[in-house]
Amino acid sequence: MSSVATTTATRTRKGSTAAGRRLRWWQQLLFQALCLFIAATVLFPIMWIVSMSLDPRNIARPTELRLIPPGASLEAYRAVLDRPTANPVTFTELALNSLKLAGGVALFALLIGVSAAYAFSRFKFPGRQYMMIAVLAITVLPAVATIAPLFALLNGIRVSSDLLSIALLIAAALVIAFGLMIVVPALRTGTASGGTYAVGGLALVLSMLLVYTAFAPAPGDVFVLRNSLLGVGIAMISGALPFAIWNLKGYLDTIPKELEEAAIIDGASPNQIFFQIVLPLAVPALAVTGFLSFAGGWTEFFLSWQFLTNPKDFTLAMALYNMTGQYAGSVPWSRFAAFSILVSLPVAIVYLLLQRYIVGGLTLGGVKG
Amino acid sequence: MAATNPGMATLKPKAARSPASEAWRQLRTPLVYLIPAALIMALVTFYPLAYQVWMSFTDYGVIKEEGKQTLNRFGPDGQPPPNYRPAEWVGFKNYSDILTNEPQFVARLGGTFNFWRLLGFNLWWTFSNVAFHVALGILIAVLLNVEGLWGRKIYRALYILPMVLPNIVIATVWRNMFDDQYGAVNQLLSMFAGTPVNIRWFNQIEPPIPGVPLPLSYYAMLIANIWLGWPFMTLVATGALQSIPKEMYEAAAIDGATGSQQFWNITLPLLRPAMVPAAMVGIVTTFNLFHIIYFMSGGGPLGQTEIMVTQAFKLVNAQQLFGVAAAFSVIIALVLIPIFLITNRISRATESYDV
Incomplete structure (x- = not known):
């Protein structure tokens, strides 16, 4: 289809242009060879891992290169879903932990970050420049470089499980109240829109997560904040929040201000403008920023590896590390391959779906890895 | 701030406000939007960074006697355990160890x-x-x-x-x-x-x-x-x-x-x-x-x-x-x-x- 389109396009411009000319056959051949070579290098590791994951023989290591191993089956996937590592945890448990961590951090960062991003994007106030530099500088600092103080501080927070449950329930109530504060007035004035519901929904999900954590059975009498998903989540927020603020600010800057100016003339307050005009327009930005934070959290490694000791809390990235390098032992590589694919798929699919929005934002946004 | 906000200087004579109240007027609305993020970041981002600077001048984490001492101030009962040792100030020792590749440290x-x-x-x-x-x-x-x-x-x-x-x-x-x-x-x-x-x-x-x-x-x-x-x-x-x-x-x-x-x-x-x-x-x-x-x-x-x-x-x-x-x-x-x-x-x- 595309080649037909280009030929008609060149035909219409024929005579007036040299740039739009058709390629000579040897040029086409040369460029195709180059493109195919690049495609081969891109696909080689992916094909390798896919074909290895289909190997049914359960041998420890591959001994030859084969595109489709003899008797290909999904046996490795079954084994990995059942019990990926030596630890007594299933894939579902690992994935749930990663999901809670990544989802909670992403939601929290969005909820808190979007209003700060709005302030940076739309208001002029004394100290704005310095605050923005502070936020941006944090996104440049590597997350690994704050691991020592976060470990020490979170390790010092030890409370009894009951106290923790109460604290979490209070936090959940606060989040719900925050959501209601936004949704109820909008409903009353009849001006509720997609943005209001989005914020309300986010608050609801986040508070549900908190309530769930509050009632989840605690491992011991004393709860060490460091040795829990909650602690890892707090440590991750340390980097995720500045990233979300910066990324959202970049997107908000690109939203034209004509609508807001019109609303100001109609006498709208800054709050009305934020909730009824800016938030609905920022839904794609929220989705992309939320996704990027989620993707970072989904495979977060060093904080979880350093903080968590209870196998019930382990995450996907930790299991993946357990299957490679010095810890691999006799884990068949077919399982490692299947596990890698299972970890990558959800993120990769969403990435491809949101690709158009993400690419613009990557250059605007921060650089935190 | 005058450099980034030239509007302030021109407004002042007309609006007969003191600079402080003018600054406050400009800051009031954005502050509401900034406060949640500012509080959270102060707590989980900037405080740990400041703590990190303090830590860098101490021997935090060094166990002095064969795995006996702990730096956890809170034991199971909430009291400092008997083998608790507070981190000691060592000045620039950590920095000089790193920058000069001190043999013992290496x-x-x-x-x-x-x-x-x-x-x-x-x-x-x-x-x-x-x-x-x-x-x-x-x-x-x-x-x-x-x-x-x-x-x-x-x-x-x-x-x-x-x-x-x-x-x-x-x-x-x-x-x-x-x-x-x-x-x-x-x-x-x-x-x-x-x-x-x-x-x-x-x-x-x-x-x-x-x-x-x-x-x-x-x-x-x-x-x-x-x-x-x-x-x-x-x-x-x-x-x-x-x-x-x-x-x-x-x-x-x-x-x-x-x-x-x-x-x-x-x-x-x-x-x-x-x-x-x-x-x-x-x-x-x-x-x-x-x-x-x-x-x-x-x-x-x-x-x-x-x-x-x-x-x-x-x-x-x-x-x-x-x-x-x-x-x-x-x-x-x-x-x-x-x-x-x-x-x-x-x-x-x-x-x-x-x-």
Whole structure:
């Protein structure tokens, strides 16, 4: 289809242009060879891992290169879903932990970050420049470089499980109240829109997560904040929040201000403008920023590896590390391959779906890895 | 602030307000929006950073007597346990240990630590990777932009794949691909060579190019990271290429410019505004690229491919020297600040957005 389109396009411009000319056959051949070579290098590791994951023989290591191993089956996937590592945890448990961590951090960062991003994007106030530099500088600092103080501080927070449950329930109530504060007035004035519901929904999900954590059975009498998903989540927020603020600010800057100016003339307050005009327009930005934070959290490694000791809390990235390098032992590589694919798929699919929005934002946004 | 906010100065005489109340009036509304994030960041971002600076001047984490002492102030009953020892102030000792490669300190880390080699390698690692990313990114974008090329859409869709996979998966997969016995790279080379090839990618200590003090594992990781990094640059370059008006090439062609002249005099200068910020992002990302190094070579052989962030993690994770790790992290920040300032200047990221 595309080649037909280009030929008609060149035909219409024929005579007036040299740039739009058709390629000579040897040029086409040369460029195709180059493109195919690049495609081969891109696909080689992916094909390798896919074909290895289909190997049914359960041998420890591959001994030859084969595109489709003899008797290909999904046996490795079954084994990995059942019990990926030596630890007594299933894939579902690992994935749930990663999901809670990544989802909670992403939601929290969005909820808190979007209003700060709005302030940076739309208001002029004394100290704005310095605050923005502070936020941006944090996104440049590597997350690994704050691991020592976060470990020490979170390790010092030890409370009894009951106290923790109460604290979490209070936090959940606060989040719900925050959501209601936004949704109820909008409903009353009849001006509720997609943005209001989005914020309300986010608050609801986040508070549900908190309530769930509050009632989840605690491992011991004393709860060490460091040795829990909650602690890892707090440590991750340390980097995720500045990233979300910066990324959202970049997107908000690109939203034209004509609508807001019109609303100001109609006498709208800054709050009305934020909730009824800016938030609905920022839904794609929220989705992309939320996704990027989620993707970072989904495979977060060093904080979880350093903080968590209870196998019930382990995450996907930790299991993946357990299957490679010095810890691999006799884990068949077919399982490692299947596990890698299972970890990558959800993120990769969403990435491809949101690709158009993400690419613009990557250059605007921060650089935190 | 007057420089960034010239409106203030002109308003003052007319509105007969004191500067303080004027500032407050401007700050009031944005403050409401900033407070939640400011509180959270103060608590989980800035306080730990300040604590880190304090930690860097202490012996935090050093166990004095054979695993007996603990730095956990709170025991099971909420009271300090009997073996609790508060961290002691050691002044600049951590910094001087790191910067002068103090022999006892180096021995404690396994004997291969050398700060200046580490810093040099980290900078070279960053520079060499980003150079490849940008050069390949531009060339491939130009190739894909050739008019009349068949299957452009398919290639563009394929070439984005390295970007969408999680870094940690890419690193572990490439680690196994470069395995000396079972890795796909050696198997592929064996296929072409016809004889078994057993390159010890991660364990060979002698540099493969005599005179260049870079071990084989550097080249393996360079290959993996080039694979990972160029698609982003191609995406950025493609976007910029498509905004170059065709008339410029037509005019150049009429004036008799050859293809390579057009590339050097039209394409490259017009790509610059898009590529420079992207390269800056790439530099910071690559400088801090934890996953590739930690999961592929693990810093080996003999710590020759260690970078700052992997060393910082090992100081906490393996050696549990929190004070030293804090000092090391402060040094990382000091190295990054100039890079950040240059980035900020070039990309004008925090400059006032025209309201």
